[in-house]
Amino acid sequence: MAQWPTSGAESCLSTQSESPPSSLKPFPPLISGVLFLIVFALLHVFWQNSRGTAVERLLIDTVTVKTAANLVVLLTPEVHATADGSRIRAPGGGLNILNGCEGIDVLFLLVAAFVAFPLPWRNRLLGLMAGAVFVFCLNQVRIVALFYAFRADKALFDLLHGTVAPVILITLTSLFFLAWTRGGIGQRSTLMPHA
Numbered sequence: 133m134a135q136w137p138t139s140g141a142e143s144c145l146s147t148q149s150e151s152p153p154s155s156l157k158p159f160p161p162l163i164s165g166v167l168f169l170i171v172f173a174l175l176h177v178f179w180q181n182s183r184g185t186a187v188e189r190l191l192i193d194t195v196t197v198k199t200a201a202n203l204v205v206l207l208t209p210e211v212h213a214t215a216d217g218s219r220i221r222a223p224g225g226g227l228n229i230l231n232g233c234e235g236i237d238v239l240f241l242l243v244a245a246f247v248a249f250p251l252p253w254r255n256r257l258l259g260l261m262a263g264a265v266f267v268f269c270l271n272q273v274r275i276v277a278l279f280y281a282f283r284a285d286k287a288l289f290d291l292l293h294g295t296v297a298p299v300i301l302i303t304l305t306s307l308f309f310l311a312w313t314r315g316g317i318g319q320r321s322t323l324m325p326h327a
Contacts, residue, residue, distance in 0.1 A: 248264070
């Protein structure tokens with residue numbers, strides 16, 4: 133356990149990596165759970181209300197589909213994939229990205245977790261930004277894999293789409309959150325003193 137300086141002379145000997153214990157107190161588990169659920173539900177209400185709007189088209193058509201189509205072209209230019217609204221079109225089969233296929237649910241889980249977990253605001257915001265990029269990249273890998281699976285084997289596509297890919301996305305995002313909040317990624321956690 134770390135010993136914190138108690139006098140002025142001792143404080144001159146402390147290193148920059150040491151910091152006093154944080155005054156952040158975790159919410160009681162019930163409050164954290166309710167806060168998590170409220171934030172998650174509010175984000176879903178917002179997203180459902182954005183159906184058919186410019187926000188939905190920006191996130192699905194522009195950010196998700198165009199990026200995935202560009203990745204397919206980068207990996208296999210001979211496939212001639214193109215982005216067309218919410219679809220990746222290609223001779224031999226494409227993919228339609230619907231509301232819910234853009235990875236937003238997993239991002240909402242991560243946002244709700246960061247809101248409900250006691251972190252300094254700087255670490256919370258950095259975690260949210262890094263987490264959003266992480267979820268986006270994971271989802272792009274998922275979409276590209278689904279594109280190729282659909283073209284090669286419809287049964288594999290169904291398995292990946294319905295079970296495997298969602299479990300992997302949620303598991304990896306949960307591990308990201310745990311690593312971030314335990315100080316394993318980015319800034320070291322300031323919740324507890326380090327020895």
